[in-house]
Amino acid sequence: MNETRPRILFEEAGRRGAEALMAERGGILPWCGPACIALAAGCSYAIACALLRGVAPERYAPEREIATTYWRDMVAALTEAGLSVAALPVEGRPTLLRLVRNGVEGDALPTGTYLVRITGHFLLLRVHGFGLAEVHDNRLSGAVLSTRAHGLCRVTHVARLEG
Template sequence: MLPAPARPAGSRGHLALAAENDGLTPWCGPAALALAAGRPYAEACDALRAAAPDWYPASGPVVTAYWRDLLAVLRGYGVPFCPVPLPEKRVSLLKLVRDGLPRGWYLVRVTDHFLLLQVHGFGLATVHDNRHTAAVLTADTHGKRHVTHLALLPEGPRLGMAG
């Protein structure tokens, strides 16, 4: 197996998110949002509540997040994104990458999961989510799941954490 490419300096991963969540594995929607926006996990949860108060509990964990709300929060944070059209026939994340998804960072929703994907080219990509940090995309790292939503982050994720 190829070694995972290094993360950008100053970025954080799933272990930092777990530490922010009192040692518990965070939920994927707010985790992907926190990583993309460079914000604390708890703030990402609060931002989702603010974006759609009728859809999220007033306190406690945000377990189920919605694509539209992740994009609304990114927009509010000033994180640029461009929705990417998907093939008409559902395709797995591995197939999408191997078929030539251009290099760059993407916010992705695959079957029941959110993640950040860094495409390096030549069919190689790494997964960043609530359980992986720069893990090579394989069948075991969500590669077999079908892509339901995709947005390019042209400037990549925000580094560090804004306060």
């Protein structure tokens, strides 16, 4: 889908986030999976849902809202949108704060944008370095990663995104 190809990852950061996605849906809170796709790919929530339906039509019926998404479908939809998705190994289910500070091999997580699955939730993490990161999801738009902003949640999957 050429209309979903991002020019720059998070090109609208600060201007478009959870609030814009909720406005697209007429004030209804968006679900985390399609919201992460929309924010990462720079597309609408409706196109994010269409991407998910395109990669796994057997799981996402056109007449139903997409409430639950699967990691493999998220990766496939982001790839279809033109993003490079490189999965990283996660051992021992670290907290999100520990992952940012210690990375996957003992060093801090390198700067960049990541798709993260914490227990039962997807989010985008923009790492700035030195343990500083911001969270983007269906409720938060650029919130500093902290104990109150998903920091103590356990990470099950993580992948680096590049446009």
